[in-house]
Amino acid sequence: MKINLKDLTEKIEKEDYLQDLETVKYADISKSKTKLRSYAEKMVKETVTALKQDSLVQTELAVTGQRPVTFALETNIINLPYSNYKKIANFFDEGKDYEVNVYFETRSEYVNVSHFRIDQIATDEEILANEDEIVTKLVDGITEKLKVVRTYKKPEPKKKTTTRKTTSRKKTATKRKTTRKSSTTKRATRTKAKAKK
Numbered sequence: 223m224k225i226n227l228k229d230l231t232e233k234i235e236k237e238d239y240l241q242d243l244e245t246v247k248y249a250d251i252s253k254s255k256t257k258l259r260s261y262a263e264k265m266v267k268e269t270v271t272a273l274k275q276d277s278l279v280q281t282e283l284a285v286t287g288q289r290p291v292t293f294a295l296e297t298n299i300i301n302l303p304y305s306n307y308k309k310i311a312n313f314f315d316e317g318k319d320y321e322v323n324v325y326f327e328t329r330s331e332y333v334n335v336s337h338f339r340i341d342q343i344a345t346d347e348e349i350l351a352n353e354d355e356i357v358t359k360l361v362d363g364i365t366e367k368l369k370v371v372r373t374y375k376k377p378e379p380k381k382k383t384t385t386r387k388t389t390s391r392k393k394t395a396t397k398r399k400t401t402r403k404s405s406t407t408k409r410a411t412r413t414k415a416k417a418k419k
Contacts, residue, residue: 223273223297223346224319227311230278230299234307239278239297242268248287252368255361262360265295266353269324272297273346278322280304283364291330291371293364297322301340322346326360328367332374339367 233239244261251258265281272279282294296303299320300310314320326343333339343349343363349356 223276223322225278225299225322226319227299227314227316230320231307231310233278234304239280239304240268240272241279242281243284244282245284245286248285248289248368251285251364255365258364259357259361262357262364263353265293266349266357266360269295269297270349270353273322273350285368289330289332289371289374291328291333291367293367294327294329295343295360296325296327297346298325299323301325301342303327303338303340324349324356326363330371332371332376333367334370334374335377 242265244264246261251261261283265283268281269279278297280294280296282292284290284292294303298304298310299322300313301323302310303325323342323346324344326341328339329337331337341363343359344356
């Protein structure tokens with residue numbers, strides 16, 4: 223599937239794309255890889271359906287629990303989420319058609335400092351040709367990111383070091399008296415030239 227910059231930004235702005243959101247408890251998918259695979263299969267099938275209809279898609283899986291995380295598949299021409307669609311124009315020219323790729327997003331305050339991660343999981347051709355392979359990639363990606371979320375330690379906020387302000391006294395500069403040598407000027411003496419006869 224190809225799309226030009228103008229159509230892409232208009233569709234995202236008007237939310238003219240297929241959207242789906244599934245919510246699941248962490249305990250439900252952490253114990254059963256088959257249950258996680260069923261959610262991944264659904265996300266991939268929705269993406270394939272959208273691509274066959276020449277439509278954009280955003281399908282999300284929100285995992286609730288102590289450390290919530292949202293996984294998403296989005297079709298786009300660049301690895302930017304739909305929420306940053308206005309920045310896409312900085313990277314592409316209008317009037318050209320660009321290939322659409324499928325991106326895997328992870329949003330959580332426990333994933334990294336920016337609370338966001340996005341990776342290309344497939345091209346449109348790859349996902350259309352081999353859904354099962356992409357489902358396996360997605361399951362592996364979700365499993366890996368769940369481990370990251372589970373073990374993530376937030377960076378300690380930097381402590382402000384308190385410094386004492388010491389008042390410095392201004393020292394008044396004492397004027398030094400210098401004795402100057404008296405300047406002796408050499409006086410030029412002129413002799414009058416004798417008049418010629």
